[in-house]
Amino acid sequence: MRKIHVNTIIKKIKNMCIKGNYNLGVDVIESFKKAKEKEESPIGKDILDKLLLNAKIAKENEVPICQDTGMAVFFIEIGQEVYIEGGTLTDAINEGVRQGYKEGYLRKSVVKDPLFRENTNDNTPAIIHYDLVEGDKLKIYFAPKGFGSENMSALKMLKPSDGINGVKEFVLDVVEKAGPNPCPPIVVGVGIGGTMEKAAILAKKALLRDIGTFNKKEHIKNLETELLEEINKLGVGPQGLGGRTTALAVNIETYPTHIAGLPVAVNINCHASRHLMVEL
Amino acid sequence: MKNIEITTPLTESIVEKLNAGDKVYITGTIYTARDAAHKKMIETLHNGEELPFDIKDSIIYYVGPCPPKPGQIIGSCGPTTSYRMDDLTPPLLELGLRGMIGKGKRNQKVIDSMIKNKAVYFAAIGGAGALISDCVKSSEVIAYEELGTEAVRKLCVEKLPVIVVIDSKGNNLYDIENKKYKIK
Ligand code: SF4
Numbered sequence: 001m002r003k004i005h006v007n008t009i010i011k012k013i014k015n016m017c018i019k020g021n022y023n024l025g026v027d028v029i030e031s032f033k034k035a036k037e038k039e040e041s042p043i044g045k046d047i048l049d050k051l052l053l054n055a056k057i058a059k060e061n062e063v064p065i066c067q068d069t070g071m072a073v074f075f076i077e078i079g080q081e082v083y084i085e086g087g088t089l090t091d092a093i094n095e096g097v098r099q100g101y102k103e104g105y106l107r108k109s110v111v112k113d114p115l116f117r118e119n120t121n122d123n124t125p126a127i128i129h130y131d132l133v134e135g136d137k138l139k140i141y142f143a144p145k146g147f148g149s150e151n152m153s154a155l156k157m158l159k160p161s162d163g164i165n166g167v168k169e170f171v172l173d174v175v176e177k178a179g180p181n182p183c184p185p186i187v188v189g190v191g192i193g194g195t196m197e198k199a200a201i202l203a204k205k206a207l208l209r210d211i212g213t214f215n216k217k218e219h220i221k222n223l224e225t226e227l228l229e230e231i232n233k234l235g236v237g238p239q240g241l242g243g244r245t246t247a248l249a250v251n252i253e254t255y256p257t258h259i260a261g262l263p264v265a266v267n268i269n270c271h272a273s274r275h276l277m278v279e280l
Numbered sequence: 281m282k283n284i285e286i287t288t289p290l291t292e293s294i295v296e297k298l299n300a301g302d303k304v305y306i307t308g309t310i311y312t313a314r315d316a317a318h319k320k321m322i323e324t325l326h327n328g329e330e331l332p333f334d335i336k337d338s339i340i341y342y343v344g345p346c347p348p349k350p351g352q353i354i355g356s357c358g359p360t361t362s363y364r365m366d367d368l369t370p371p372l373l374e375l376g377l378r379g380m381i382g383k384g385k386r387n388q389k390v391i392d393s394m395i396k397n398k399a400v401y402f403a404a405i406g407g408a409g410a411l412i413s414d415c416v417k418s419s420e421v422i423a424y425e426e427l428g429t430e431a432v433r434k435l436c437v438e439k440l441p442v443i444v445v446i447d448s449k450g451n452n453l454y455d456i457e458n459k460k461y462k463i464k
Contacts, residue, residue: 043443054410061408179385179454241403
């Protein structure tokens with residue numbers, strides 16, 4: 001058994017919250033630059049320039065890239081041989097979020113009850129997905145999720161006979177309907193298979209992958225490439241003001257499913273595609 | 281596409297000259313209000329009470345800023361998605377609200393009311409919160425402080441960069457530009 005004290009985890013989570021909201025990943029910045037070269041729309045080009053400038057200002061002044069510093073989403077891979085000392089892992093993560101969002105001057109965007117809607121004022125609780133794995137390491141993935149893009153996400157239970165074309169049609173439809181709302185250029189996370197909730201979690205998990213990485217399965221990699229191409233023909237463009245750069249990436253994750261079903265979830269992420277990982 | 285500098289209050293004669301696609305730099309006073317503040321303002325009107333600011337010829341910015349760091353005027357403050365305010369917008373337009381800053385589409389009811397009341401809808405760059413905060417020269421909470429980031433703030437801005445996406449004639453830049461780049 002390897003012991004990890006909650007205080008170590010709290011500190012790490014706090015720093016991840018702050019760092020993750022101030023710094024746009026290299027993968028996103030590089031993809032902006034690439035997109036700019038290909039962008040035909042003058043408005044679109046100008047917007048991509050401004051987004052690069054915004055990322056630079058955020059990093060230099062140590063301020064959030066976007067005011068929607070999101071709901072704090074975590075994917076945790078915990079080794080079976082890890083023993084958490086001093087409290088529960090869930091409490092430690094929430095305490096880290098509480099401290100990070102306060103000390104980083106990040107926006108508190110969480111309401112306690114979805115219908116009464118009073119703000120919890122510390123951005124907790126976080127959304128946490130746990131995975132029990134082999135070994136004695138604790139891997140923490142953090143992805144603050146803004147709701148401009150979250151609100152444009154969708155899930156559909158397709159029929160097996162809908163097949164790959166049905167999947168494509170649905171993804172394209174979700175992206176086109178979203179239009180300017182999720183702050184394009186977007187990253188499209190797709191979960192195919194499993195059950196209803198599994199597909200949704202896969203779609204979210206797909207957003208943890210760096211832009212420019214592909215699914216290891218050849219046919220899924222091809223689907224990612226084809227979908228990206230087709231999405232960028234929609235003409236939505238940066239901020240929905242027209243152009244070639246509607247999406248920066250399509251990331252797909254899959255899982256076995258039932259003989260009767262083909263669940264597909266599309267989780268849209270904005271250009272403020274924030275995600276980072278630390279291993280303890 | 282023209283570059284135009286305007287100063288608040290946003291009068292009807294200024295709005296009439298703005299066309300979808302114009303790049304506009306706003307200087308002067310604007311007010312922040314998003315979901316919860318809109319709900320409260322509409323309740324206020326239902327109760328026959330006064331809105332927290334003079335709405336005639338005003339501009340509302342749909343934003344919930346980050347808290348300022350020590351020494352900062354305001355935290356990052358990019359626009360939020362506007363459609364969530366759609367149902368609550370026509371009553372404000374009827375009272376003279378002249379401009380809105382947000383991002384994303386509006387429904388037909390809002391557009392019709394904008395044409396009728398001669399108002400304009402601007403988009404600021406969504407997700408460029410750090411960049412936009414540099415244009416804010418002062419910020420003061422004037423109502424609904426309990427709403428935190430959603431409180432109504434009076435902002436003084438200097439050359440806040442926005443784009444006219446729906447003008448007072450109902451021209452819609454999203455539709456116009458999308459069509460140009462869509463490959464069938
Ligand atoms: S959709 Fe993303 S970039 Fe746009 S405002 Fe929300 S968090 Fe920020």
